[in-house]
Amino acid sequence: MKRHNFSAGPCVLPKQVIMKASEALLDFDNGLSLIEISHRSKPFVDVMEKARALALELLGLEGKGYKALFLQGGASTQFLMVALNLLEKRAGYLNTGTWSAKAIKEAKIYDDIYEVASSKNANYNYIPKGFDVPSDYDYFHCTSNNTIFGTQMKSFPKIDIPMVCDMSSDIFSRTLDFSQFDLIYAGAQKNMGPAGTTLVVIKEDILGKVSRKIPSMMDYKVHIDKGSMFNTPPVFAVYTSMLTMQWLKDLGGIKAIEAENEKKATLMYSEIDLNPLFKGFAAKEDRSIMNATFTLENENLKETFDAMVQEAGINGINGHRSVGGYRASMYNALSLDSVKVLVEVMSELESKA
Ligand SMILES: Cc1ncc(COP(=O)(O)O)c(C=O)c1O
Numbered sequence: 557m558k559r560h561n562f563s564a565g566p567c568v569l570p571k572q573v574i575m576k577a578s579e580a581l582l583d584f585d586n587g588l589s590l591i592e593i594s595h596r597s598k599p600f601v602d603v604m605e606k607a608r609a610l611a612l613e614l615l616g617l618e619g620k621g622y623k624a625l626f627l628q629g630g631a632s633t634q635f636l637m638v639a640l641n642l643l644e645k646r647a648g649y650l651n652t653g654t655w656s657a658k659a660i661k662e663a664k665i666y667d668d669i670y671e672v673a674s675s676k677n678a679n680y681n682y683i684p685k686g687f688d689v690p691s692d693y694d695y696f697h698c699t700s701n702n703t704i705f706g707t708q709m710k711s712f713p714k715i716d717i718p719m720v721c722d723m724s725s726d727i728f729s730r731t732l733d734f735s736q737f738d739l740i741y742a743g744a745q746k747n748m749g750p751a752g753t754t755l756v757v758i759k760e761d762i763l764g765k766v767s768r769k770i771p772s773m774m775d776y777k778v779h780i781d782k783g784s785m786f787n788t789p790p791v792f793a794v795y796t797s798m799l800t801m802q803w804l805k806d807l808g809g810i811k812a813i814e815a816e817n818e819k820k821a822t823l824m825y826s827e828i829d830l831n832p833l834f835k836g837f838a839a840k841e842d843r844s845i846m847n848a849t850f851t852l853e854n855e856n857l858k859e860t861f862d863a864m865v866q867e868a869g870i871n872g873i874n875g876h877r878s879v880g881g882y883r884a885s886m887y888n889a890l891s892l893d894s895v896k897v898l899v900e901v902m903s904e905l906e907s908k909a
Contacts, residue, residue: 558869559870561871562870562873562883562886562894562898563885564704564876564883564885565725565743565885565887566746567746567887568887568890569749569750570800574796577795577799580795584795585599590791591791595785595788595791596785603791604626604784604789605783607624607626607794607795608623608624608626608784609624610801610805611755611801612624612757613805614728614804614805614809615728616734617734617757620735621761622757622758623760623780624755625758626753626754626789626797627754627756627779627784628753628789630751631655631741631742631743631754634722634754634756635661636662636663636666636774638663638695638697638739638741639667640666640768640770641774641775642695642762642763642765642766643663643694643695645693645694646668646669646692646694647667647669647694648669648670648697649669649696650674650696650698651673651674652674652683652684652698652699652709653675653680653702653704653705653707655703655722655724656698656699656702657676659697659699659722666768672688672689675707679705679879680707681707682838683707683709683842689717691715691716692717693717694717695718695719695720696713696715696719697722698719698720698721698722699722700721701724701844701847702725703725703746703885704847704878705837706838706844706847706848706879706883707839707842707844708844710842712732712736712737718739719738720738720739720740720741721737721741722741723742724741724746725742725747725887726747726844726845727740727746727748728804728810729817729846730814730817731810731811731814734757737757738762739757739759739762740757741755744797746846746885747800747887747889748800749793749794749796749799749800750792750796752790752793753789753794753797758776758780760780772786773786813888816892817886817888819892820845820892820895821844821845821848821886823892824886824895824899825848827899828902831903831906832853832906833902833905834850834853835850835851835853837850837851837879837881845886846886846887847884847885848883849875849879849882849883850882850884852882864905868897868898868901869897870894870897870898870901872885884898
């Protein structure tokens, strides 16, 4: 049975990437597996260099003073690394969901954090707008896409302090002027690869401005100086991420995938809006093109709908416990056909009800 994988993460990856990654597990370098050769060997150093270069190329940031790193510890480790490396006195954070709140909690350990705005009062179903970011702060932090709540920032404040963005769940999915950000981080396990590595893209000139001592593993400068090889990198996750970025480049890059992502999101949201059995969770203007959150108006239909979903081979649409209902994650590698299958099941429910 064909499966349609709407999982929020880890999630769907391109089939050809998974095939190629599996081959490399068996034979990457003349009979040796990718996971049994030295990370310092030329074949793997080439992989790391290619992955770093592809990340900058896809984001249009080559030659602009940025470095790409593939680190460990997930996006969650970036919550504290950002603060350790950039926070001297005070930083401004936009609180748009669980992940922003976690970033705030970690940064507060080190220094003063000011929430420039928050949508917590409405269970994070919208993105606050019209807030001010004081120009004497060390940096501003935001989360571009709120995986759990299905909201996405459509614009970013024009500020003259460094802007840090957690793009874990919409990296490489839409065109943006990425040079407006000074630090971007993203756990690989959505649009890039398997769990185990985190992409960090950082403008080098924002570093070296804090007075604290930074432990080596937490220090971006150390990782930059060592070419993202300060310690043994997660070779499989980096290799697979490199393959996915190459797949995206061959497709035509972010612009090409954005067009597909918009088609998928338009189809999904029009069903949510037109079908009287369902209700969208996020404010319309802030809807994410990656994660669509919705609920059933009549909970009595849940059992029937869940059975139909299962029958159709659809995986991973249960909503996060803090929102309930359903969440259809439509990452880059999910096909428009899979969205059509889900939408058909939703409209079939309407004809049955
Ligand atoms: C927006 C966002 N930030 C951070 C995280 C945490 O990532 P990790 O599990 O890699 O630490 C997630 C995980 O889903 C996320 O969606």
